[in-house]
Amino acid sequence: MPQSTPHVPPQVPVLPALDTAPTGRRIVAIWFPHWLSEIVMPAEKRDAPFVLAEHQRGTQRLAAVNIAAEACGLYTGMALADARALVPDMHIEMLDPAWGVAALDKCARWLRRYTPWVGADTHPDSHGLLLDISGCAHLFGGERRMLDDMRARFNRRGITCCIAVADTIGSAWALAHYGPDSLIIAPSGHGADAVMDLPPGALRLPEDACDLCRRLGLDSVAALAAFPRTSLTRRFGPYPVMRLEQALGQAGEMLNPCVPAPEFIVRENLAQGITQLDVIASLTQNMCATLAAKLFAAGQGATRLDLVLTRADNEMQALSVRLAAPSAEADHLARLLATRLERMSRGFDAGCGVETLCLAASATADVITPQAPLTLGHKAFKAPPVAVLASLFDRLAGRLGPQVVVRPVVHASHIPEHAVGYRPVHAAPLSGEADDAGLSTATAPEPQTRPLFMLCAPEPIEVIAEIPEGAPYRFRWRRVLHEVARAQGPERISPEWWPSARRHNSLTRDYFRVEDRNGCRFWIYRDGLYGRETGRVRWFMHGVFP
Amino acid sequence: MREKKYQAEQRRLTVNRLRHKLRKFELVPTAGEAVPSGFEAIDACLSPHHGLLRGGLHEICAAKTGDFASAAGFGAHLAAQFADGNAVVSGQTRQSVGEHGRPYALALPTVGLIRQQLIHINGADLPDLLWATEEALGCPAVGCVVLMSLEQAPDFTASRRLSMACRAVGRPLVLVLGAEAGQASTAATTRWQISAAPHNSWQVRLQRLRGSFKRPPPMAGWQVFPWRETLPVSDDTVSDNTTPESVSVHATAAYGS
Structure with missing residues (x-):
């Protein structure tokens, strides 16, 4: 109705943006506009029009188009028959929805080279990723260089991307998707100003809310932001207002990192909080048995164990153990954890009691069961007892520290102090053979001279x-x-x-x-x-x- | 009369039994347990099987402050004899690392070891090292454990414990002590005092040999030339280097007595 003309009151109390400077949070949003078509299509065929089709409501429609197809006037959601009429010689492939997700997941893992905190973009119909690069950019020579590097690497793989960095997830997302450039760096503390000119769709609003904005003549974020929140809420509902406030930095938003969940995990929820460490130790022993059985069934051995103790007040205490060789022996795992728990006991504060224990084998490797030597007519070969030594290494390194238990390694150098080094047993190969490839016996000095x-x-x-x-x-x-x-x-x-x-x-x-x-x-x-x-x-x- | 004879017989049996028990307590190597020291003249003195007890604690102390490296060299040589190609776990106190540095891998063949054998504990406190020693002694893949401490020796109780651990598992511990640490009394099976001697040699004194039938002459000593000047040593010929033939005892002279 015409009664709802956008009447902008002159003095609207605009909420001050949350002070982002002290936390210094910086978020990168990456959007891949042609993700599906570019990951499916080999790079050398990029110039030809290529579409991905899918079944939708009884007809075949385009799910993704590449740049060449877009130039021919094809768009996502178009009926495949219409598209065929327009561009008869285009390449068509049927879409498997799993592709995009799997490739995006792979990409997220790769992006962990820039920051450990990479999360998926939750917006539907958008292939994108979010990175929290707070405190990481200087490692790459600043944000500009980091993003340039990121974009160059994507472009080299033939993937189009739009990248934006801002103080909040909302503004970074908006700039990546609706910004004027494919690489935008919003200055720290002024992210809200950059999104003001963008259309309301940049606020990650659902389709109907965008329509309503259009009908009301609200053509920019600034127009929306100028309204009092209460009247906006009355008209649009709480969700768009929340998105607006998130983009302007007035409401918080979490970035959920996609960390691969450990496959081998044992969790113990206790009815009552326990405070005695020896009870925890004996519980851990049982959990080790369960974990070892899981590992054994999969033919795997743990190379790293993580034990997280969660107290009733949600305080967490974690300890991790590394192993020299993959092991699925319950006794060995339990003994390693017991050593660490014993050491932890000095600084352990059970508080109101530990309620949840979570034991995970966060890194695993195949266990190679050595074959028994064949002794028909031959003298039995004395194989190096790797597993036995490995369990000794684990126990020693568990108590003395991983840097203390070392094995000598030889490097190809004439300078005496550089020719020999010590490497922690966990880093050195157990057989100890393959590490001196660079050293030929001809250049090795006579032992008596050293x-x-x-x-x-x-x-x-x-x-x-x-x-x-x-x-x-x-x-x-x-x-x-x-x-x-x-x-x-x-x-x-x-x-x-x-x-x-x-x-x-x-x-x-x-x-x-x-x-x-x-x-x-x-x-x-x-x-x-x-x-x-x-x-x-x-x-x-x-x-x-x- | 007959009763008296019977009692005498009983007494004899009891004494025999006790003797047998005592022999077990005394650390006398049987034929299988005796490991030659690598020096013929020294082995000749080690009755009855001309070797050192495999499951024993062998203490090697430096005679003077500057002799620690020689003592460690002798200790490493014994360790190579004991290990016979198996892994050697060596531990060094932090102090000793600061004073002398760490074993240099390229020189290990001179004492009969190869670096692939070596697992080194690089600088820890003595209590931690003693714990690690006991752990390592319990590992079947380990051939010998070497513990190097410059100024502090394990006290009698600790050394007794280690000695018993050695006896129980049948693996040796070579305890290398600096001159200051060497003054303390330990429960070692054998105790050697080493000092550096001119012309690339060591002066070796056997100060204690527990459980020997024939006691060594007091302060038995030798001057040992562990290397011929022109002995080709490389990784391949290491095992040859440690055989008694190639290690010459240049002169055998008893000091004292």
Whole structure:
């Protein structure tokens, strides 16, 4: 009726936008306008018109069109027969609705390279994703670079995308779908201004609400926002108002990240909160048995366990355990968790009692059951007992910390301290064989020429030598004077020129093996060639021989 | 008369039985349990089977402050003998890491180990290390455990516990102690004192040998040359390196007595 002319009162109390600056939340909305057609169609056939059709209300209608088809005048929802009449030689394929969802899910996982917080766009008929990039953009050199990189990577795969970043989910979504450009960065704190000019459809309103807006002559978000909320609510219902407030940052909205749910999970709900840790430990033991049975049935072994204890007041306490080799042995899993629970007991606050225990094998791998050796006429081969060692590693690393239990690895380097490293047992391959591909036996130094113990860092020593290029005569290390009785050397080790970043001290080293009058043997070196590289030579202690 | 004879017979049987029990308490290796030390002259002294007890705690201490590396070298050499290709778990206290650094993987063949064997616990407190040692001793895939501590030794109770654990599982523990730590008394099966000697050699003294039928001469000592100067050692020939033939005992001289 004409009585509802949009009459804009001059002084409408506009709610101040929620202060977004302190939280600094930044949301990226990505919209793929031609998602279905682009993921189904191979990239090289993009130029030809291509449509996806589906059965709808008894007729075949277009579900998705690519850019070329759009240029020919085809649109989504058009009857397939009409489209055929318009463009006879187009390529048609029937749509499987599962494609789009599966591909979008895959894409969401991939986007976790930018931020851990990636959620699906809940709006129907829209293929898009939402990313919470708060505190992540600087890792990519700022928002502009991050989004450019994102868009470039999509374009390389032949996927059209519209990207917008703003302070709220609503405004980011609006700018991505209705914005003037395919890449929009709304300045922080001013996201609401950017959406004001957009049509009401940008507020993620349902179809009928959009129609009503059109009929009322409300052609922009600003026109809607200018109305008092109460009258808007009366006319449109609460939902569009909520969307409006979410876009303007006056109402909160959550982004649900799509985290792959762990497949192997055991949950224990207790009727009554428990406070004793030993009861929790024994419950955990039972849960481990159930979990192990599930894992075993699937032929899987856990490589990471997560136990979450939820208290009655919804406080959560989590602990996680990593395993060196996949395991589905209940006893082993229970023992690892018991160790961690025991350690947790110092800082554990049961509060009003733990109500829910949730044990998940968040990472799993196939368990390879070793075949029993065939002993017909042969001597039994002694296979390395990987599983036995792995359970030892888990227990040691569980108590001492994963960085403490290590295995030596060898790298292809001439610089002695770079040639050998230690790697945590969880990171190193259990067999310990395949890690020294870069090291050929020809370049490996003679073992006798290397010290059994190498100092964590070379320590400067005071040396008296007869000539600057010669072996030392006596030296002082850690305030003890050593008279050199015998010396062997020098073994000259030149700096490696091939690494791109020049090492901190890139001087030639002359190593000497020296023995003092007591028989103690040391590995010392002179840093820099006298007269050629440096005018003042410095000496360092680098290791001790047995 | 007959009764007296019977009683005497009974007494003899009881004594025999007790002796048998005692022998079990005393840590005497049987033929299968004796592992040669790799040095002929030393093995000759280790009666009755010319080897060290596999399920025992072997303590190796440095004679002076600077001799820790030599003691560790001797300990690693024994560990290689014990492990015989199986995994070796070595643990180092934080202090010892700070003082001497960590074992250098490329030099391990000089003591008869290969780096694939080694599992290292890199710097922990002694109580944690003792716990880890006991765990490692219980693992069937482990051939030997080496524990290196510079200034602090496990007290008598702890070492007794470890010694019994070794005996129970039949796996050895080599305890390498610095000169300061070596003063404490432990329940070790054997105790060796090592000092570096000129010309790339060690001075080895056997200070204690529990459960031996024939006691070693007090303060039995040797000067040991663990390497010939030109001994080709690479990963492939490691197992050869540890055989007694290729390890020469240059001179055998008893110090003291």
